[in-house]
Structure formats: C-alpha cells, structure tokens
Amino acid sequence: NAGVTQTPKFQVLKTGQSMTLQCAQDMNHNSMYWYRQDPGMGLRLIYYSASEGTTDKGEVPNGYNVSRLNKREFSLRLESAAPSQTSVYFCASSEGTSVVLGLFFGEGSRLTVL
C-alpha cells in the first residue's frame, strides 16, 4: 500500500534555481495539500486542492505555485528558490473535501537552498 508518495526525498538548490516537488496518492482521495515544516513553526499550509481542477492558497503561498494534474497528482513548484524556502515539505491527502477524517501524509521532502 503506497499511500502518499513524494519525490524527491532530498534536494539541494542554489538561490534562483527552480524545481518541482511531485506528489501522488493512490487512495482515491479528493483533497490534496502541501505543507512546510520548519523548526519551532509547526506545519504550515502552502496550497491545497479540495478537488480535481481547483487550487487555493494556504497560510504561506508566496514563492510557490501548484498544479493539480489529475485526481492522483499534486505538484509544488518553486520558480526561483530562496534560502527562506529551506524546509521539509510534506504532501498530504484527505478523503472527500473535508479534513474531518484526517490527513494522510507522505514521507516528506527535505529541500536546502544555498
């Protein structure tokens, strides 16, 4: 049972470079999310997609773009990476369009921007 799969698991970028984090879920969930986790800050929502074809900003969207490619896949793009984007990124999915049933998380992607 794969659940939520994120790639890559580790990435080092130079300031100004771009990259895309990929996420796929095989649980037929409608909602998908991107969070970042920083020491002392907890998990903060970047973007989410309540259903295929829709995306919405979360708490910290600046510097990021997302694409809900289909029901399974939700990608996060950094167009011009900055050191402030050094973080651990988690993709998550949820059944239906509500989080009442909880989120299922991927293993995380550790990004370092030099």
Place this chain on the structure above:
Amino acid sequence: EDKVVQSPLSLVVHEGDTVTLNCSYEVTNFRSLLWYKQEKKAPTFLFMLTSSGIEKKSGRLSSILDKKELFSILNITATQTGDSAVYLCAVSTGTASKLTFGTGTRLQVTL
C-alpha cells in the same frame, strides 16, 4: 487568524511515567481537533475529537476535548521509549479543507 498553541514545548520523562500534553485553540467555526505523532518522518494519525467530554482511548494513549474552555489534552500512561516523538495538535475549521497545526510537543522517554 486561527491559532493553536501546544504546551509544554518539550519534556523528558522516565520510562513508566505518565505524561499530559496540552493543546489550546482560538479558531473560528471549530469542526474537530486531531492529534498526530511524528517520529522521524511523516506525522501519523492518533485521534480525532469532535464532541466535548468524550474520551478517546487507544491502548496507553487517551485524549479528551473541552469545547467550552477550548482545549484538549493527550495522556500517555506507562510511557515507553517508543513513545519518544513530537506530538502535534491540529484543528479543522469552517468549510475550508485544511488543518491549522500547533508547533508540537517534543517528548523524550529515557530508561
């Protein structure tokens, strides 16, 4: 702005101790409160609470919600070294499909 505050930030206990972790919240249109355990990688789901005063239990872990006073506690009895982790509290609000997380409590259980 929705706010979730956890305390303490960290604690160290001896194996066999009982611990209580706290989560308070100030949010608009509360729907549910969730507890997660995070070891080295992804958070894993522990409990979801929606009704006040009803205790949820799973083995040595239990949790209860007080919607009047806007807080929840997570109790762990007879702690084991495998309980060492960061415990996250999160609140689901309104019609938006998202959770607001606290910063977590880091628990270390020593022999």
